[in-house]
Amino acid sequence: MKEPTSPTLPAVYSVNAQDAAIKEPSITSGQQHPSDTPRQDSGRVGEGLLRVLVYVLLCLAAVLMLMPLVWLVAATTKNSDDLLHYTFFATRPVSLFGHNFALLKPFSVDNFKALFAAIPFGRYMLNSVFISCTTVIIQLFFSSLAGFALAKYEFRGKKLIILLMLATVMIPTQVTMAPLYELIYRMGLVNTYPGLLIPSAVSVFGIFLFRQAILQVPDELLHAARIDGCSEFRIYRDIVMPVSRPMVGAFCLISFMGAWNNFLWPQIILHSNEHFTLPIGLNTLVGPQSQLYGALMAGTFLSILPVIVLFLLLQKEFIAGLTSGAVKG
Amino acid sequence: MMRTFPFGTAALLMLFCSIVSGAWLGLHPAAQKQADLTFWTFTKIHYDPYTETIPTFEQQHHCKVDLQLVDTRAVTSRLQAAMLSDVDVPDLVEIPIDFAPAFFRGPLEHVGFIDLTQRIHQAGLWDKMVQARFAPYTSRGHIFGLPHDVHPVQLAYRSDIFAQEGVDVSKIKTWDDFIRIGRKLTIPNKRYMLELYDFRSAHLEACMFQRGGGYFDPQGHCIFDNDIGVQTMLWFVPLVAGPHKIAGSIGSGQILTQAVEDGYFLCLVCPDWRSKSIEKDIPRMAGKMKLMPLPAVTANSRHTSTWGGTMLGITRHCKNPDLAWQLALHLYLNKKELGKRYEGTNILPALRAAWSEPSFSQPRPYWCNQPIGALYAKLAPDVPFQYTSPFIATAKDKLGEALVACVQYYNANGDNGFEPFVRATLKEKADQVRALAARNPY
Numbered sequence: 001m002k003e004p005t006s007p008t009l010p011a012v013y014s015v016n017a018q019d020a021a022i023k024e025p026s027i028t029s030g031q032q033h034p035s036d037t038p039r040q041d042s043g044r045v046g047e048g049l050l051r052v053l054v055y056v057l058l059c060l061a062a063v064l065m066l067m068p069l070v071w072l073v074a075a076t077t078k079n080s081d082d083l084l085h086y087t088f089f090a091t092r093p094v095s096l097f098g099h100n101f102a103l104l105k106p107f108s109v110d111n112f113k114a115l116f117a118a119i120p121f122g123r124y125m126l127n128s129v130f131i132s133c134t135t136v137i138i139q140l141f142f143s144s145l146a147g148f149a150l151a152k153y154e155f156r157g158k159k160l161i162i163l164l165m166l167a168t169v170m171i172p173t174q175v176t177m178a179p180l181y182e183l184i185y186r187m188g189l190v191n192t193y194p195g196l197l198i199p200s201a202v203s204v205f206g207i208f209l210f211r212q213a214i215l216q217v218p219d220e221l222l223h224a225a226r227i228d229g230c231s232e233f234r235i236y237r238d239i240v241m242p243v244s245r246p247m248v249g250a251f252c253l254i255s256f257m258g259a260w261n262n263f264l265w266p267q268i269i270l271h272s273n274e275h276f277t278l279p280i281g282l283n284t285l286v287g288p289q290s291q292l293y294g295a296l297m298a299g300t301f302l303s304i305l306p307v308i309v310l311f312l313l314l315q316k317e318f319i320a321g322l323t324s325g326a327v328k329g
Numbered sequence: 330m331m332r333t334f335p336f337g338t339a340a341l342l343m344l345f346c347s348i349v350s351g352a353w354l355g356l357h358p359a360a361q362k363q364a365d366l367t368f369w370t371f372t373k374i375h376y377d378p379y380t381e382t383i384p385t386f387e388q389q390h391h392c393k394v395d396l397q398l399v400d401t402r403a404v405t406s407r408l409q410a411a412m413l414s415d416v417d418v419p420d421l422v423e424i425p426i427d428f429a430p431a432f433f434r435g436p437l438e439h440v441g442f443i444d445l446t447q448r449i450h451q452a453g454l455w456d457k458m459v460q461a462r463f464a465p466y467t468s469r470g471h472i473f474g475l476p477h478d479v480h481p482v483q484l485a486y487r488s489d490i491f492a493q494e495g496v497d498v499s500k501i502k503t504w505d506d507f508i509r510i511g512r513k514l515t516i517p518n519k520r521y522m523l524e525l526y527d528f529r530s531a532h533l534e535a536c537m538f539q540r541g542g543g544y545f546d547p548q549g550h551c552i553f554d555n556d557i558g559v560q561t562m563l564w565f566v567p568l569v570a571g572p573h574k575i576a577g578s579i580g581s582g583q584i585l586t587q588a589v590e591d592g593y594f595l596c597l598v599c600p601d602w603r604s605k606s607i608e609k610d611i612p613r614m615a616g617k618m619k620l621m622p623l624p625a626v627t628a629n630s631r632h633t634s635t636w637g638g639t640m641l642g643i644t645r646h647c648k649n650p651d652l653a654w655q656l657a658l659h660l661y662l663n664k665k666e667l668g669k670r671y672e673g674t675n676i677l678p679a680l681r682a683a684w685s686e687p688s689f690s691q692p693r694p695y696w697c698n699q700p701i702g703a704l705y706a707k708l709a710p711d712v713p714f715q716y717t718s719p720f721i722a723t724a725k726d727k728l729g730e731a732l733v734a735c736v737q738y739y740n741a742n743g744d745n746g747f748e749p750f751v752r753a754t755l756k757e758k759a760d761q762v763r764a765l766a767a768r769n770p771y
Contacts, residue, residue, distance in 0.1 A: 081612050084586035118373075126350050133347035140340055181410045185417050193354075241335040252339035267403040268410060274359030283400050287372035288425055288637070290674075291606070293582070314339045 075297035077107040083294050111294035124281035132259040139203045147210025165204050191271040213247040249317020278303045364395030367419040371401045378670045386659045412441045418646035420653045426465050426638035433468035434719035442473040442642040458679040464714040466640040474640025476679040481708040482634040485599035488619040498621045507624040511575035524594040525576035527569040527736050530728040537561045538713040539634035549718040551762040554755035562751045570739040586611050600636040601705045605675040608695050615695045633708035677705045727758035
């Protein structure tokens with residue numbers, strides 16, 4: 001069987017076709033269109049002002065959104081004396097030509113030293129990487145398989161299964177904690193990695209995400225593959241999944257962030273320091289009677305780096321996945 | 330590889346990370362622990378010194394102790410889940426004062442902790458420790474926990490500003506004296522005499538305890554709407570609200586540090602544990618801060634109160650309660666260890682004999698060379714009794730709600746109709762606690 005390819009779009013939906021269909025007057029050429037009038041000019045000025053306003057608002061929103069991150073970065077660079085004294089970066093006064101200026105103090109690495117002295121950060125980081133990545137892989141496999149079945153197969157009780165799955169989404173996780181804990185204990189999985197991985201192996205959210213994505217795959221493709229003698233699993237592997245790749249990217253990132261930031265269940269199931277994930281490990285730095293703020297900030301900063309790097313690596317797929325199906329027609 | 334992998338780059342990257350990290354973790358597995366006793370504690374400032382002292386106990390008793398650091402919230406959620414499902418329950422647990430009573434509900438024989446009353450009396454601990462500190466861990470006359478601390482309350486103040494303003498602290502005997510000076514020093518929106526929460530109950534309850542009141546009586550009945558509660562609220566609210574307020578709250582962390590450094594707050598309510606937090610969080614005020622006893626309500630009444638606490642309990646699931654009890658005594662009665670622990674935490678232990686250790690009388694440069702351990706120890710015998718109930722968390726929330734309502738009323742109406750409003754609000758909130766307690770099948 002040939003390597004499957006993505007179905008090509010009809011010519012009417014191609015970018016070229018759109019370009020051909022919509023001929024807008026050039027605003028970059030500097031030449032006045034014969035039909036331009038003063039009213040149109042004032043309309044353009046208004047449009048330009050509106051655009052400036054929008055950009056100003058967007059910049060303000062961006063500053064607001066970035067403020068906590070800048071605060072976090074600033075906190076990691078200050079020593080214990082300056083940590084809570086300065087709101088952002090620590091400064092020192094400098095007198096130059098009779099004027100006083102505030103210069104940034106040299107960045108301190110004390111908080112990182114304190115972090116690595118207080119907790120086995122590397123071990124926690126590896127635990128988090130292992131748990132999060134493995135959770136994503138397992139969830140991806142099971143969710144996409146289930147999504148494929150629910151999207152492309154007709155069988156008795158399909159609607160009931162979907163309803164039941166929807167019902168489980170409506171049950172708060174906290175309600176199931178005690179029985180789940182007992183179940184995991186009976187299985188001998190308390191304080192183990194499988195104790196974290198097994199309960200999160202299947203994601204109802206993921207199943208629905210993939211079901212919706214796979215519904216868009218034309219049935220003709222699947223029929224053609226079957227005529228060529230392709231097995232059902234191979235159809236899933238070689239046709240359905242490659243066509244749904246943008247959704248896979250988005251799901252990976254969403255699922256990774258969920259697993260990376262997961263706090264409640266790991267906190268209940270993990271008992272020994274050697275198994276702690278980053279959120280649990282970092283949480284030991286703050287207690288009712290002692291707070292190692294500097295170390296906590298350094299740890300938090302390091303713990304968000306992998307997520308940022310991952311997003312930068314996968315942003316194309318992530319955005320493609322999120323926007324697929326956003327435009328109807 | 331990337332082209333043939335059906336799930337795309339993202340999944341391939343995840344798979345690679347999973348395999349590499351899994352391989353490393355597989356090559357470096359966690360050590361298997363076969364412990365005779367499992368012990369949970371919730372704070373690193375307890376955990377670190379325990380890791381140093383427990384090996385001595387293990388040598389003496391030829392046993393293995395598995396000490397685990399469990400987050401405060403997890404102590405309650407995990408312990409509750411463990412006790413309800415009857416699985417994986419630790420042998421000993423340290424629990425904060427606000428969460429402990431929730432475990433005392435139900436018939437006595439169903440309480441998840443062993444009744445320590447007899448052991449405490451037999452070991453003479455009732456007389457050796459501050460008796461008031463057994464009250465929060467007592468239910469229906471049975472003691473289920475050993476007190477870790479006393480947590481007497483003083484006031485931390487900016488001694489440099491007080492000196493500039495000519496305030497003689499030794500002349501502040503009562504709250505009336507304190508308020509009189511506070512009115513002089515307070516500059517609205519620039520400087521306040523005292524940091525007091527106007528949105529939650531922690532400081533109000535300390536004042537209520539100082540006056541002999543509380544949330545519950547020894548039988549566990551909700552009483553915060555009694556006369557002491559009403560009088561405390563009537564006195565407290567004008568301090569934090571209205572045109573003549575001398576106190577307020579601003580938040581915690583960075584903003585509080587800056588408020589103290591800038592002289593926005595001149596005094597802070599300061600139990601022993603908070604004195605360590607102040608040292609760490611406001612290091613620039615070293616040599617500018619001092620402690621003074623809490624002003625008394627009347628001339629001859631107590632000069633302290635209490636805020637916070639921890640108990641050590643032995644669970645009913647413990648297979649070797651005698652060994653667990655020995656560990657409890659080892660941790661809580663070793664004078665030298667307690668002295669060392671005090672240096673790192675500023676926390677006064679409940680064992681009176683420990684207070685004579687040299688570390689408690691050492692002058693502290695941060696506090697203008699005051700021997701703060703000795704100062705707290707002097708007040709410790711006067712720490713008020715603090716009775717409790719499984720509904721303590723709700724009672725605290727409700728008192729906090731009452732405080733917010735009273736502050737809003739006072740800001741809008743002043744003294745006009747304030748007392749009836751306070752009485753009605755406290756009664757309404759206390760009735761809600763009583764209704765909840767009455768609904769309890771136990």
